[in-house]
Amino acid sequence: MRLIIVSGRSGSGKSTALDVLEDNGFYCIDNLPAGLLPELAERALLHTELLHPQVAVSIDARNLPSHLQRFPELLEEVRARHIKCDVIYLDADEETLLKRFSETRRRHPLTNESRSLAEAIADEALLLGPIPYWKPDLRDFSGLDQPVADYLSAQTDVEDMYQDILAYLTKWLPRFAASNRAYVTVAIGCTGGHHRSVYLANRLGETLKPILKNVQTRHRDLS
Numbered sequence: 555m556r557l558i559i560v561s562g563r564s565g566s567g568k569s570t571a572l573d574v575l576e577d578n579g580f581y582c583i584d585n586l587p588a589g590l591l592p593e594l595a596e597r598a599l600l601h602t603e604l605l606h607p608q609v610a611v612s613i614d615a616r617n618l619p620s621h622l623q624r625f626p627e628l629l630e631e632v633r634a635r636h637i638k639c640d641v642i643y644l645d646a647d648e649e650t651l652l653k654r655f656s657e658t659r660r661r662h663p664l665t666n667e668s669r670s671l672a673e674a675i676a677d678e679a680l681l682l683g684p685i686p687y688w689k690p691d692l693r694d695f696s697g698l699d700q701p702v703a704d705y706l707s708a709q710t711d712v713e714d715m716y717q718d719i720l721a722y723l724t725k726w727l728p729r730f731a732a733s734n735r736a737y738v739t740v741a742i743g744c745t746g747g748h749h750r751s752v753y754l755a756n757r758l759g760e761t762l763k764p765i766l767k768n769v770q771t772r773h774r775d776l777s
Contacts, residue, residue: 555598555637556580558610559591559629561685562644563678564662565654568612571644580610588613588621592631599635613685615678616663625684643686651675686746696776697752706753716754720761727766747775 558580560571569584576582586594591611598607613625621628632639646654655662655671664674664681695702706712723740730738740758744750752773759771 555595556608557595557598557632557637557639558608559639559641559685560610560612560644561614561641561682563646563651563675563682564615564664565651566644566646568614568644571642572610572612575610580608583609583611585616586611586613588617588625588628591628592635595632595635595637595639599637614663615681619681622681622684641685643682645679648672648675692749696748696773697750697754697756698773698776702749703753703757706750712750712754716757719754720758723758723762724765727762731766747773752776 558575560568560575562568572582572584583594591613594609594611598609613622615622629639629641652672652675655675662671662674662678664678665671669677692702692705697703697706719740719742727738740755742751742755742758752775755771755773759769763769
């Protein structure tokens, strides 16, 4: 079974992501109560009509806060059933989200008489906090800290990405320099900008410094 959980702040593109997944053969459920996630996975495993069921669900701020706080635990319950489960967290900067809601008649789910749109967008990021983190015990660290580096270095996908990016840069950066390019910017992003992107950017920078002149590494979201 394949299960994809789509989450993120309102206006970030969750509905579009579900539409794309549905077009690719996934059975999609919008606004699933997070507490029902293990039960849904169990029922899908027992489904007799599909040999390899593919399910995608959206979990967002319309959930009960207590259910969102339990999300890491619920996710572990699902994965303990040997279900391949991926989390896609979509986001956009607050200026973009403000513009999107200002240009549409849709009401943000967290706005009310005492909470403005800007406050609702900021509060939503905090409410969904338990969902972006793969390892809750690493939440307070960054990609500069050894526990995060140890965890990410052991992930095959992370290592593959690092090697692919490094191979591209070592091949093409000298050619850019030979064509009199004064600056080349390499941008790496991740949800939150504190863990995976920091780890990869830092590791790439340290590897390239002995090879190239004037390599600078900046971590935008840590400053």
